[in-house]
Amino acid sequence: MDVRDDTAIRVTDLHMAYGGRTVLDGIGFEVGAGEVVALLGPNGAGKTTTVEVVEGFRRRDGGDVTVLGTDPEHGDDAWRARIGVVLQSWRDHRRWRVRELLGHLAEAYQPYSRPGLARPRPVDDLLARVGLTDVAHQRMATLSGGQRRRFDIAVGLVGRPDLLILDEPTAGLDPAARREFHEIVHEVVDRDGTVVLLTTHDLAEAEVVADRILLLAGGHVVADGSPASVAREVAGPSEVRWSADGTRHVHSTHDPVAFTRELLARGGVDDLEVVRASLEDAYLQIVRRHEADTARHDLEVTR
Numbered sequence: 001m002d003v004r005d006d007t008a009i010r011v012t013d014l015h016m017a018y019g020g021r022t023v024l025d026g027i028g029f030e031v032g033a034g035e036v037v038a039l040l041g042p043n044g045a046g047k048t049t050t051v052e053v054v055e056g057f058r059r060r061d062g063g064d065v066t067v068l069g070t071d072p073e074h075g076d077d078a079w080r081a082r083i084g085v086v087l088q089s090w091r092d093h094r095r096w097r098v099r100e101l102l103g104h105l106a107e108a109y110q111p112y113s114r115p116g117l118a119r120p121r122p123v124d125d126l127l128a129r130v131g132l133t134d135v136a137h138q139r140m141a142t143l144s145g146g147q148r149r150r151f152d153i154a155v156g157l158v159g160r161p162d163l164l165i166l167d168e169p170t171a172g173l174d175p176a177a178r179r180e181f182h183e184i185v186h187e188v189v190d191r192d193g194t195v196v197l198l199t200t201h202d203l204a205e206a207e208v209v210a211d212r213i214l215l216l217a218g219g220h221v222v223a224d225g226s227p228a229s230v231a232r233e234v235a236g237p238s239e240v241r242w243s244a245d246g247t248r249h250v251h252s253t254h255d256p257v258a259f260t261r262e263l264l265a266r267g268g269v270d271d272l273e274v275v276r277a278s279l280e281d282a283y284l285q286i287v288r289r290h291e292a293d294t295a296r297h298d299l300e301v302t303r
Contacts, residue, residue: 006033007066008163008195009054014063016049023049025219026063031212034189036196038206041216042287047199050216051165054197055085068162081112081119084161086152088168094141098132099123101140102154109159121160129184130154131177145172153181157188164188166198170205182209203280215283217290223282231282243270 009031016024023046031037039047052058053065056072065072070079093101106120113119127133130150135143143151149172156164164185170178182205188194200206206213207227215223215230223230237252240259245268253259256274263269 007031008033008035008068009197010064010066011050011054012064014050014053014065015061016046016053016058017061022219027216027219027221028063029214029221029224031195031197033195034193035212036185036189036198036210037212037214038210039197039199039214039216040201040203040206040283045216046219047216048167051167051197051199055083055165056080078112081109081159082162084156084159084164086156086164086166086169088171094139096140097137098140098143098151099127099136102127102151102158105155106158112159119160120158123158126154126158129187130157131180146174146177149173150177153184157184160192161194163195163197166196166200168200169198170200170202178205185209203278203283207279213279215286217287220290222290223286227279230286231276231279239275241271241273241275244268 007030009029011030012028013026014024014028015022015026023044027046027050029037039050041047049058053060054067054072056067056075059073067075068079068082096104103123106123109120124133124136127136130153132147132150132154135147140148140151149170153169156166166185170181173181185196186209189196196209198209210227212225213223213227213230214221237254238256240251240253240256240263242249242263251259256276260272260274263272
């Protein structure tokens with residue numbers, strides 16, 4: 001990846017403010033080779049701003065950012081060719097036909113092929129992978145919302161990127177298409193070693209796709225870890241649910257393993273289920289806790 005110590009993205013003490021309102025207050029994180037990292041957070045937390053700084057689309061107020069070995073503010077065309085971007089919305093070229101437009105975009109990557117990495121990805125192969133072969137000769141204006149979203153994903157992948165940035169990538173996709181997209185992400189990571197940074201409001205999607213979760217709130221990174229470790233950070237008691245002699249039982253415990261063993265030793269247990277804290281539970285608790293701490297601090301400052 002031509003990145004020293006295999007760090008694809010390094011963000012240190014990043015600051016951004018708009019109209020006197022601080023959006024990012026010194027955040028820092030790293031993304032390593034082959035990682036899939038999801039940025040989560042409530043609206044206004046700074047997810048899109050962070051992504052725009054990483055993409056080189058927005059100048060930062062302060063801090064250091066390195067992406068694929070380059071400061072995004074000084075990235076040239078060859079650097080940009082190594083990054084694929086799927087935005088929440090993309091301008092439709094309504095008169096273009098699907099294959100024609102994707103092929104035209106693919107031509108832009110031809111000068112940036114490197115030994116051992118041919119760019120772009122074959123257009124017909126990519127159309128098949130995102131499920132658009134049957135509409136390849138249709139005009140963009142005729143596509144459904146879900147098909148247009150598949151095309152957006154194809155645009156992000158056509159340059160065979162080292163870094164793929166996805167902003168709400170499955171918005172508008174049905175459950176089957178969403179699952180196919182998850183498979184595509186895992187495929188490009190496993191086969192090409194692509195680094196993926198995505199934003200999403202779909203916590204279930206983050207659990208399925210991401211190796212790591214970065215949770216932003218109030219301009220800070222308030223949690224950083226695997227989906228399971230973030231959930232454990234605020235883990236309360238687990239619920240053990242079971243049936244015995246036709247009666248349904250529920251018990252809360254901080255040690256579900258020991259309690260389950262005890263149940264099984266008794267015998268006569270059916271439909272045993274252990275429900276632990278989910279990523280959604282953790283997300284809500286961490287954000288609420290941070291908001292409460294911020295409100296308390298603001299109150300103390302104004303006194």
